[in-house]
Amino acid sequence: MLRKDTGVLHLCLIFFSIPFILFGQYSSKDISYFQKSGAVLLESNSHLFEGKRIGIVSHASALSHGRLDNKLNRLDTNGFQNPIHTVDRFIDNNWNVIKVFSPEHGFRSDAPAGEVISDDIDYKTGLPIISLYGKNKKPSVEDLEDLDILVFDLQDVGVRFYTYISTLSLVMEACAENGKGLIVLDRPNPFSSVVSGPILDTSYSSFVGMHPVPLLYGLTIGEYAKMVKGEGWIQNSEILDLTVLKIPFFEREISVNPIPPSPNLPNLNSILLYPSLCLFEGCPVSVGRGTDYPFEVIGAPWYKDKTFVFTPKKNSGSKYPKFEKQICYGDDLRNSAKISMGFNIDYILEYFDAWSRLTPEVSQKSTNKIFFSKFFDKLAGSDVLRKQVEKGLNASEISQSWEKDLKDFKENIRDKYILYSVD
Template sequence: MAADNKTTTPIKSETVKAPQIRTGAENIEAYLPLLKDKKVGVVTNQTGILQHTTTQRMQGGVLSTSENIHLVDFLLSKHIHLTKIFAPEHGFRGTADAGEHIKNGKDITTGLPIISLYGNNKKPTDKQLEGLDVLVFDLQDVGARFYTYISTLHYVMEACAENNIPLIVLDRPNPNAHIIDGPVLEKENKSFVGMHPVPVLYGMTIGEYGKMINGEKWLTNGIQCNLTVIPCKNYTHNSTYSLPVKPSPNLPNDRAIALYPSLCFFEGTNVSVGRGTNIQFQVYGAPYFSDTKFEFTPGPNEGAKNPKYNGTRCYGYNLTGINRLEKLELKWLLNAYNITPDKSEFFISFFTKLAGTKKLQQQIKQGLSEEAIRASWTKDLNSFKLTRNKYLIYD
């Protein structure tokens, strides 16, 4: 992936800048020495970028040149022996539909082989890891249990443990790290959209999450990965962080990322969340919500070749005025269920996998209030918080 977005800005030598959040990928001095003279593989996609800054003294101050460069290009520019790329759901370029089968291929820019870690090959095979001395993991997570990059992390850690290959996770901020909320997954509902007993919003970076996978011995047979987390700088769980690149096709902006944990439940119902529009995960609706004024019509676009209600006018609710949430919101799900004429068709089987429990669907059908449903999560959430505390890197 070619570097882009170069900017050149003269900075006066006496200027003092407030500390900016630096990702693990930008914590260069912490990981480059670990890769020197090693055969390296990398798990990444379009989110694996870093801002690389060079400075040059000149008359009257300092000339600072910054550029957003992809990790793959950066490692090659530093003469790291990079041999292959592993890509998660949505592919290396991040343009594929959710759930779409991704084929192995070759990166046009670098010529490096790309191995898909989605579909039938979610876990790197022994052969795919053969010859590697170390694997680097750099994916931008959004902090929701059903976002599959943490499941990819699990399988990568497991494969590395089985093949005695060290794994280096370049940590990135979690834009939803300030919230710990939702039902905790029950083991009988484990799937690729939820592999661990954590709530929907778990309030950890992907590096912290990797430490938890190891520490709680969630890998097969309790094996543990030789894991190194390269931390972010100037970051806390309450930091506001705007993603420089959309993490997947249907999370186009900060608003969608904030709403995603609450609206993703609709993926297990007959309600659309705006896939096939340019306001994905910022609206919800269906053709039978006829009493609402807002409307949208899904159609094929990047990341949604055949969206729910393709070509059919939907009526619903516009949430584009919301920018930040402080909890997992259930009110939209409850409202949609209550105004659905034929409630027998509202849920599909995928809902239980997303919820991680059968209880949420049962509670909604029983007419429980949001307060009663939330109260039922309290015991498990408190237990999880004690587990979480053991693995935190940041305040």
């Protein structure tokens, strides 16, 4: 954990494999990002925490810098001048933290996607860490019985199948069922202004998409929490005691946390490509897991018309990468001009077309004759997109099929929960 009196970011000792990171290595842009968190308002809302038994849902990216009052005036010039983790911030304020809860990828944000996370103990504070991506994805009655409130501080990316909003929904439901207050510390995400892609059909609800929202829903995680409660998408939503501490000075600008929220989204470029490329997780196409540039390349052993190649290998971010040790032919998107601030179906259309032109012998050997798995439909939120692609619709026809539903979502649902100005 991070202690403000050392001058060294001890957080990295448990969160990262590198030996240390000095505060001075953060740029002014990084520091500016850490100031845009609901956590900087904690001290001016101390009445929410004093005398309470507290649990915190958090991970490595939950750093903040400085402290403000509720009128957004700086409280002093000395408090928290170095980035500090939310758990340490609570401890330094002498608030009674009982335990920590961790999401997918773990408290250290270093576990590969889908890996089961076990309960643990934080070596520095001795606090128990309860996994919400292990035997349970929802806090149990026993987990909450010695708590009065939960604080939620996860760095989301604003994409429906990124599982932190599913964790949020289950935490909200558990708090409602057990009479516990929930305080969400809001944070920016790069897609908070973008509404794009197909809306989930709730018959396809899963942990990679629980609610009837677009693939990109255009909300911060605090706004999303208000929407889940307001729309009654969890049981007992009407009795949930929900507080959102807003992001100061936030104007929905594109920004990214200097500490990656998960190991395979290491930079802004990978996050911007993630909504469009993640659907390939349900296809015989690699998204670069097992390389140094996950979600910045795509390819497959069967696409030999391509000249760019990469070879996935087991690494810390992927223990069992797709096409491990096989040469994949595909596209390097690290400097691509095609990246857009939305959902781009062109990649799926191109690769499906190329796969469809394979000879039966090659397709059977390379892909088991199936391009779209059932997981593709889960990620897409229904079987509609798959059927549109298989039918031969072009990108314009597919995107036009979403427009009415997206308009209805924005006007009848999203707009009710906006906390920050929109264009």
